[in-house]
Amino acid sequence: MTNEREIIQRLLDGEVPAAERDEVLRRVLNDPELRQEYEEFSAALHILERDGPQEAPEGFTAAVMARLPERAPSLGDRVRAFLFGDRVLRWNMASALALIALVAAVAFLTQQTARIPTVPSAGGTEVTVRLSFYAPQARQVAVAGDFNKWTVGTDEMERRDGGLWTIDLMLQPGRYSYMFVLDGTTWVADPGAESFQDDGFGSRNGVLRIRT
Amino acid sequence: MKGPLIRILVLVLAGMLVAIMPVLTAGAAEQAAAAGTSPGELQQAADRALRAGVPAADVEIIVLRGRERGLAPDRIGELIGTVAQAGEQGVPLRPVLDRIQQGLAKGVAAERIIAAARRLAECLAAAGPLVDDLAGRGLRASSPQDRGFAVETVARALERPVPGPMVTELGAIALRHGAKLAQFDRAVRSLTLLVGAGVPADAAGRMVGRAIGRDFTDRDYARVERRVTDLLDHGAPVEEIIGAADQEVRSELGPRDSRDAGGRESGGAADREGGGRGGRGR
Numbered sequence: 001m002t003n004e005r006e007i008i009q010r011l012l013d014g015e016v017p018a019a020e021r022d023e024v025l026r027r028v029l030n031d032p033e034l035r036q037e038y039e040e041f042s043a044a045l046h047i048l049e050r051d052g053p054q055e056a057p058e059g060f061t062a063a064v065m066a067r068l069p070e071r072a073p074s075l076g077d078r079v080r081a082f083l084f085g086d087r088v089l090r091w092n093m094a095s096a097l098a099l100i101a102l103v104a105a106v107a108f109l110t111q112q113t114a115r116i117p118t119v120p121s122a123g124g125t126e127v128t129v130r131l132s133f134y135a136p137q138a139r140q141v142a143v144a145g146d147f148n149k150w151t152v153g154t155d156e157m158e159r160r161d162g163g164l165w166t167i168d169l170m171l172q173p174g175r176y177s178y179m180f181v182l183d184g185t186t187w188v189a190d191p192g193a194e195s196f197q198d199d200g201f202g203s204r205n206g207v208l209r210i211r212t
Numbered sequence: 213m214k215g216p217l218i219r220i221l222v223l224v225l226a227g228m229l230v231a232i233m234p235v236l237t238a239g240a241a242e243q244a245a246a247a248g249t250s251p252g253e254l255q256q257a258a259d260r261a262l263r264a265g266v267p268a269a270d271v272e273i274i275v276l277r278g279r280e281r282g283l284a285p286d287r288i289g290e291l292i293g294t295v296a297q298a299g300e301q302g303v304p305l306r307p308v309l310d311r312i313q314q315g316l317a318k319g320v321a322a323e324r325i326i327a328a329a330r331r332l333a334e335c336l337a338a339a340g341p342l343v344d345d346l347a348g349r350g351l352r353a354s355s356p357q358d359r360g361f362a363v364e365t366v367a368r369a370l371e372r373p374v375p376g377p378m379v380t381e382l383g384a385i386a387l388r389h390g391a392k393l394a395q396f397d398r399a400v401r402s403l404t405l406l407v408g409a410g411v412p413a414d415a416a417g418r419m420v421g422r423a424i425g426r427d428f429t430d431r432d433y434a435r436v437e438r439r440v441t442d443l444l445d446h447g448a449p450v451e452e453i454i455g456a457a458d459q460e461v462r463s464e465l466g467p468r469d470s471r472d473a474g475g476r477e478s479g480g481a482a483d484r485e486g487g488g489r490g491g492r493g494r
Contacts, residue, residue, distance in 0.1 A: 093221070146310050149273055150317035175361055177310075187318055195401065195434050196441055198368065198408050200311050200328045201320045204441070209430075212355065 004028075008038050012045055126170045127210055131178075133190065136163025138182045143167055145178025145205070152181050173212040177205040257289040257296060264299030266292075270309050277316040287322045294326055298333040304340075307364045308333050331371060339366035342376060346383040346396070353393045362397045369404040378403075378417045385424045399424050402433045406457060409440050410450040419461050426461070436460040 007024060010016050016024050028034045048054075073081070135141055141157040144150045147169065157165035157180075165180075177197055180188045189196060193206025254275070261271050271292055278288035291312050298308045308329050315325035343362045353359055366379055379400060386396040399420050406416035423433065439460050443453045 093218070144317060146314070149270070150310075150314045151273075152317060174357065177314075194430075195437050196405065197401070198372075198404065199314060199318075200332060200371070201315060201318065201324060203318075 004031075004034055005037070008034065008041060011038070012041055126172050129169045129171050129208065129210065130166060131157070131169065131180075131190065131208075132164055132166045132192070133157065133180050133188075134162075134164050135180075135182060135188075138163075138165065140183050141165040142181045142184075143169070143178055144181050144187075145176050145208075147171055147176050147178070152184060171208075171210055173210045176208045176210075178208060179203075179205055254285045254289040254292070257292040261292050261296035261299065264296045266295055266299050266305060266309070270295075270313070273313055274309075274316065277313065278322075281316060281319065281322075283322050290326055291316075291322065291329070294329045294333065298329075298336070301333070301337060303333050303336045304360060304363060306360075307336060307367065332367060335367035335370040336363060338370055338376065339363045342366055342379060342383075343393075346380070346387070347393065349383075350387055351383060351391070351393050351396055355394075358393045358397065362393050362400075365397045365400045365404070369400050369407075372404055372407045372413075374400075374403060374407055374413050374417075378413060382417065382421060382424065385421045389424055389427065391424060391427075395424070398430055398433055399428070402437055405437050406440060409444045409453055411440075411454050411457065415454055415458075419457055423461050428461075 007016070008028060011021070011024055011028065028038050131143055133141060141159075142152055143155045143157060144152050148154050155167055155169065157167040159165055177199070178190065178193075179199075180190060182188060187203065189204045190206035194209060195207045196204040197207045199205045258271050258275070262268060274291055274295075275288055278291060283291075295305060295308050295312060299305050311329045311332055312325055315328065320328075340363050343359060343366055347353065347359065353362075369379055370376060382399055382403065383396055386392075386399065391399075402423070403416050403420040406419065407413050411419075423436070426432075436457055439456050440453055443456055448456075
């Protein structure tokens with residue numbers, strides 16, 4: 001059958017020698033199946049010759065492409081597409097307002113956090129340390145040290161009976177220097193400190209060590 | 213009508229965004245700018261410090277505290293520049309920052325703070341290799357913090373000034389007695405206090421070397437230090453301080469009998485809390 005189709009093809013293309021043409025045509029026309037095929041091809045050829053090249057219908061290319069098997073993109077292609085692929089940012093006023101509100105909130109929180117003195121983390125669990133200081137004449141006593149970056153006023157002590165001032169600090173294991181500050185102005189080393197250390201300015205700080 | 217309204221709204225929003233931009237960039241740099249300098253020194257110092265690894269919160273504290281103290285912007289810039297330089301040289305930043313922040317809080321003159329911070333930074337730079345050398349020779353750390361503490365302690369000793377070779381010699385004594393880095397650290401702290409009290413470095417070094425040989429604990433060192441500081445506070449002459457400290461170190465009854473288990477640092481605060489002058493408890 002394939003051979004006979006090739007013969008029809010050659011016949012239509014005018015490639016059969018003139019001496020054989022009648023014989024070949026007679027064979028084709030005597031076979032009903034070949035004859036039908038020959039006539040359909042001849043009609044199509046006739047239309048093409050008469051009307052010239054035809055434009056493909058709309059959507060033809062897309063339909064063909066859609067039928068092609070998809071080629072999976074390589075990892076490199078995917079990375080390139082992710083990093084360098086064009087993107088269109090669609091926005092509206094509501095989402096812009098929400099974004100601005102979010103940025104403002106983050107900025108506000110960041111600023112607040114930066115103002116809180118923090119202790120460098122030493123690892124381990126925090127423990128409660130009670131500091132006490134006897135100062136019946138003082139109106140206010142606070143403790144300042146490297147654990148609060150020497151901030152006066154953040155760790156104010158509480159007055160108990162008889163002029164004893166106390167404070168409970170939550171500290172991680174480590175070594176800390178500190179002093180008491182009376183009435184916001186007078187710095188005094190803790191007379192009951194475990195040990196003392198020169199502060200570099202002619203005074204002594206109390207030293208507190210918390211072991212793990 | 214709708215078009216102009218949207219345009220106005222967009223402009224207002226853009227204005228809001230511009231207004232909060234300084235907060236978004238860097239609080240420290242903002243504070244530096246707010247201190248009133250021209251686009252120069254202070255802000256440049258702050259930027260330099262941030263690049264050197266100084267936390268922004270610490271720069272901000274220095275700027276704010278400096279302004280509270282009425283310091284000129286260029287003075288604040290010098291303070292920040294000092295810590296920035298330390299960071300650039302790889303010196304541990306925390307002790308330098310601590311000294312500056314502490315000095316400002318205590319109302320120390322800016323010139324003294326700068327001088328003291330620079331001196332400490334120099335000593336920290338010298339102390340690092342010294343401690344690392346001892347660690348390389350076998351003086352072991354018990355915790356990751358020990359090295360940092362030891363470097364700071366040795367730096368404070370060098371500041372007094374305790375000669376570097378004396379610190380190395382104490383390290384060698386500690387090694388011979390199987391001590392750890394933390395015990396060496398404690399011994400050097402006592403040495404520094406003795407020298408600070410006026411005891412000549414040679415005599416103080418001999419005393420502390422003897423204490424290491426006797427396997428002193430934290431409590432033992434604290435007892436010697438308390439005796440020395442009491443005498444110092446009462447204006448005792450140096451000879452008396454030397455004699456008292458030497459007696460404490462040589463005391464046959466003292467160290468062994470007062471030692472607590474495992475070398476735990478002394479407390480005793482609770483005892484003092486009711487009737488004493490001050491104290492600590494846990």
